Amino acid sequence: MHRWHWSRILLLIPFIAVLWVPFYDRAEPSLGGFPFFYWYQLLWVILSVGVIGVVYLLEHRGEG
Amino acid sequence: MNTTALTVFILLFAFVTAIGFGAGRWRRGDLSQLHEWGLGGRRFGTWVTWFLLGGDLYTAYTFIAVPALLFGAGAIGFFAVPYTIMVYPILYLVFPRLWAVCHKHGYVTAADFVRGRFGNRWLALAVGLTGILATMPYIALQLVGMQVVIGAMGLQGAGLAGELPLIIAFVILAAFTYTSGLRAPAMIAVVKDLLIYIAVIAAIIVIPAQLGGFGKIFAAIPPAKLLLPHPPAGSLGAFSAYATLAFGSACALFLYPHSITGVLGASGTRVIRRNAAILPAYSLMLGLLSLLGFMAVAAGLMKNPAIAAGFKTYANNFAVPGLFLASFPSWFVGVAFAAIAIGALVPAAIMSIATANIYTRNIYREFINPNCTDAQESGMAKLASLVVKAGALVFIFALPLKFALYL
Numbered sequence: 001m002h003r004w005h006w007s008r009i010l011l012l013i014p015f016i017a018v019l020w021v022p023f024y025d026r027a028e029p030s031l032g033g034f035p036f037f038y039w040y041q042l043l044w045v046i047l048s049v050g051v052i053g054v055v056y057l058l059e060h061r062g063e064g
Numbered sequence: 065m066n067t068t069a070l071t072v073f074i075l076l077f078a079f080v081t082a083i084g085f086g087a088g089r090w091r092r093g094d095l096s097q098l099h100e101w102g103l104g105g106r107r108f109g110t111w112v113t114w115f116l117l118g119g120d121l122y123t124a125y126t127f128i129a130v131p132a133l134l135f136g137a138g139a140i141g142f143f144a145v146p147y148t149i150m151v152y153p154i155l156y157l158v159f160p161r162l163w164a165v166c167h168k169h170g171y172v173t174a175a176d177f178v179r180g181r182f183g184n185r186w187l188a189l190a191v192g193l194t195g196i197l198a199t200m201p202y203i204a205l206q207l208v209g210m211q212v213v214i215g216a217m218g219l220q221g222a223g224l225a226g227e228l229p230l231i232i233a234f235v236i237l238a239a240f241t242y243t244s245g246l247r248a249p250a251m252i253a254v255v256k257d258l259l260i261y262i263a264v265i266a267a268i269i270v271i272p273a274q275l276g277g278f279g280k281i282f283a284a285i286p287p288a289k290l291l292l293p294h295p296p297a298g299s300l301g302a303f304s305a306y307a308t309l310a311f312g313s314a315c316a317l318f319l320y321p322h323s324i325t326g327v328l329g330a331s332g333t334r335v336i337r338r339n340a341a342i343l344p345a346y347s348l349m350l351g352l353l354s355l356l357g358f359m360a361v362a363a364g365l366m367k368n369p370a371i372a373a374g375f376k377t378y379a380n381n382f383a384v385p386g387l388f389l390a391s392f393p394s395w396f397v398g399v400a401f402a403a404i405a406i407g408a409l410v411p412a413a414i415m416s417i418a419t420a421n422i423y424t425r426n427i428y429r430e431f432i433n434p435n436c437t438d439a440q441e442s443g444m445a446k447l448a449s450l451v452v453k454a455g456a457l458v459f460i461f462a463l464p465l466k467f468a469l470y471l
Binding site for chain 2: 008012014015018019022025027031032044048051052056059060063
């Protein structure tokens with residue numbers, strides 16, 4: 001059993017990224033016609049996959 | 065009436081009906097055991113769980129209501145994206161542990177867990193009743209989603225004739241849930257999710273091309289709706305509304321009985337952790353889909369009299385169906401609408417199974433017939449799933465459409 005693996009602290013990162021609304025409530029810099037507000041949050045969907053994936057791999061390292 | 069769209073729609077619907085009835089034989093188990101009927105025998109691997117939870121959490125109502133919110137209210141509707149970003153770290157941390165405890169002790173519902181952990185059947189009853197109460201209107205909302213697309217194909221009538229398509233769809237749903245249990249929505253979810261991905265990918269390629277690109281689409285949105293309004297000094301205003309809406313929803317999602325049913329159907333804790341990493345694919349799709357609300361603004365749908373009539377009946381919930389009608393040939397409209405309607409069947413089936421599990425475990429066996437056999441228990445659950453669906457149907461007919469839209 002993995003009671004508490006240190007890597008799980010990384011799971012806080014997506015929370016900080018999306019709860020800090022004043023940081024991303026802006027139109028510029030835009031990307032491919034998308035205002036910052038929209039592409040920043042869509043990008044974090046993908047980055048959050050990366051974070052969870054890394055935690056999973058670190059936690060299950062060396063298991064069959 | 066849109067005959068081509070309707071034909072495609074009915075064919076796809078018939079296809080998933082056949083799957084639903086056939087599903088009972090898939091990975092055959094003894095369906096007279098509650099955990100076999102109500103949790104698919106806790107045997108779903110990573111991919112089946114991915115389809116099942118994806119079909120379960122991203123419902124027809126989501127596909128209609130989130131774009132409708134962007135269409136009507138603007139940026140605040142995008143809260144669905146941070147919401148579904150935060151929900152998966154929570155799934156990763158909390159729910160494998162719940163699965164392990166429930167697996168060890170044979171728990172089928174969250175209230176079972178509370179009963180075991182705190183040893184108080186009244187507390188378990190309170191948790192169970194809360195779950196049932198929260199899920200009933202949610203099932204009714206799935207019906208709203210179905211109602212909108214059926215109406216959009218021109219099947220509108222007065223009185224019972226107008227409600228008939230919805231009633232037929234729900235009788236089919238009730239029948240295959242009864243015979244196949246959780247295996248039915250698990251298998252149908254595969255078809256539903258493929259159809260939804262096809263519809264969304266087509267929409268975000270074809271429609272922006274018709275409208276002159278994403279830059280033009282965002283430019284058509286009034287500046288006040290494009291971003292959250294900056295709060296006045298000394299207040300967090302829309303910023304805290306946006307953040308708390310997303311965070312609160314993320315905390316709540318996996319406490320819904322239908323989410324827990326989906327999680328407990330997994331074959332192990334590792335399946336759940338892997339799913340926390342792959343389920344965000346649906347969030348990306350939802351984020352892109354939500355932008356259909358802005359495309360509906362940019363497309364000037366109100367100028368088309370046939371579509372404006374739809375808005376009159378279904379208000380902003382007509383944004384997505386209206387956009388598909390305006391942008392695609394009829395046969396593809398049929399595919400997209402079938403995706404939405406089947407997208408209503410899957411969660412509605414899982415929700416009715418989840419509430420049936422709660423009724424059976426935490427009310428029937430706890431208070432009414434403590435010495436019931438396994439077969440009696442699962443028979444009662446099947447029966448309860450029928451009652452729940454009949455209740456949702458009554459709820460939707462008794463409730464004027466206008467109120468349902470505001471839920």
